[in-house]
Amino acid sequence: MEDAFARSVTEVILLILAANAAVGVITETNAEKALEELRAYQADVATVLRNGCFSILPATELVPGDIVEVAVGCKVPADMRMIEMLSNELRVDQAILTGESWSVEKELESTIATNAVYQDKTNILFSGTIVVAGRARAVVVGVGAHTAMGSIRDSMLQTEDEATPLKKKLDEFGTFLAKVIAGICVLVWIVNIGHFRDPSHGGFMRGAIHYFKIAVALAVAAIPEGLPAVVTTCLALGTKRMARLNAIVRSLPSVETLGCTTVICSDKTGTLTTNMMSVSKVCVVHSVQRGPLIAEYNVSGTTYAPEGIIFDSTGTQLDFPAQLPCLIHISMCSALCNESILQYNPDKGNYEKIGESTEVALRVLAEKVGLPGFDSMPSSLNMLSKHERASYCNHYWEDQFRKVSIADFTRDRKMMSVLCSRNHLQIMFSKGAPESIISRCTNVLCNDNGSTVPLTASTRAELELRLQSFAGKETLRCLALALKQMPVGQQTISYDDERDLTFIGLVGMLDPPREEVRSAMLSCMTAGIRVIVVTGDNKSTAESLCRKIGAFDDLVDLAGRSYTASEFEELPALQQTLALQRMVLFTRVEPSHKKMLVEALQHQNEVVYLLTYTSQITSKCLPYCWFRNLILVLVNFAIFIT
Structure with missing residues (x-):
């Protein structure tokens, strides 16, 4: 009976140990597979100059010194x-x-x-990045592990295990428990020395051995064999729940650190924001005769999905935006003066872009404005399939107008134009930097009645004030749109044609913050967790975002709270230590700066989590940092908080 019981206990313990090992191996294997997906950033082929002519070869055959040609849509090899x-x-x-x-x-x-830093190297094309406009040739200077992306991958694979706070506590508890159990066992054995000579034991030595067995049995009974299995199971369940939310844990023990985190270093793009450029504001000239001179509209929606509502300055929803002359012409210009593609991916269940983010944002705006013919049935667009709905309005305008000629964007003009033909009507649509477009405009389209009137100095000044507000205070990326009626039959356009334009409107766009981030940020502050936003973006854009999500906690003076990587590196060592204690925003960084920041915080005995997002085609979350037990990788800041 006792032998059967012993065998059962042994089998249960072995089963628990096997399950414990299996859960750990499976979890870490999944994370390592995700790491290997960094290879997806590497281009498969490249157009290379070999033997005096360009040919397409596998990217793995590239060597330093090769001449490579890249164009729109290419992944840099x-x-x-x-x-x-x-x-x-x-x-x-x-x-x-x-x-x-x-x-x-x-x-x-x-x-x-x-x-x-990487952002300053404007003459370098980095492996894995995507060409969204233009065509050029470049000489290979680094391949494989000698690229910026390769060095990141190698750094991840060379991580060393670190003891997490929970593991340290468990080790301390285990050591303490072992000492207590050993003391009790020795005490039990010593207390029973007088019974060693009991005749029932058959002698002193046999009595000593008998009570030694009792002491050992007591020790075995006191050891919590199930504790590792329980801890592993709880961590595995938490990891599984996070995986459903697109969060991949670098290693299972890293989940242990969640409960005692003191500092969160969070990426901006993709983690705090959607990483999808969206038009949020539109400014047009309402009327020069009566009422307000300028009309502003707010646009909802923070993704590439053609779903959103347009509101006027009072917050009233526009039921039929396409009835307003300026908005419908903005929609036309956005659809026609555009070389990007917006499409629905049924496998991933989301809308994807091909091309420049700002141009895709204009395509999405055109979808939100809608079409005049659908005014009597505004819900009809929602009855389309997602594949059809993705660019339905854009395709409508492209079918209505035939593109005749294009004047591509140049750095000196800072604008592009397209000549379109429709029913013997020739119209040139232009878009570009507001200062370039407005300076070329002599007329303006009025939104109240669709009339075209001269652009006066006072109207121009008011538009420039709105531009300063958009680009300055709200840190929006702004584009101006204009049109010009051309002579019938004209087949080409030149830069000289880009004058005497009619101003249509001004659009402001941004990479919008996720809706749930502000409440998550408040939860962190309430819990006593400090959040440091870490980004490669420019300082003013990042500061504006931090104000919107509440990271600065209504601070007016940001001195000592916001640093660029170069500003921080120029500080003396003592001031760097003090700056780390107050820092909220760290901008213009590259991956090595993130490593430096986390290590410096760890030296101050902080428990640090680095939240990072990788905006890749497969839309999976991959880590690109170095701290095996101190990294959580996710696409949404709020996932970590929940």
């Missing part, structure tokens, strides 16, 4: 230095590496900045 521009401009989306909200313009000239 290696770290490369620009040597020749084949278009008016080249823009690259490098948010995956730097966290910048919008694409970056590349140029041939090398930077003169000292201690240049």
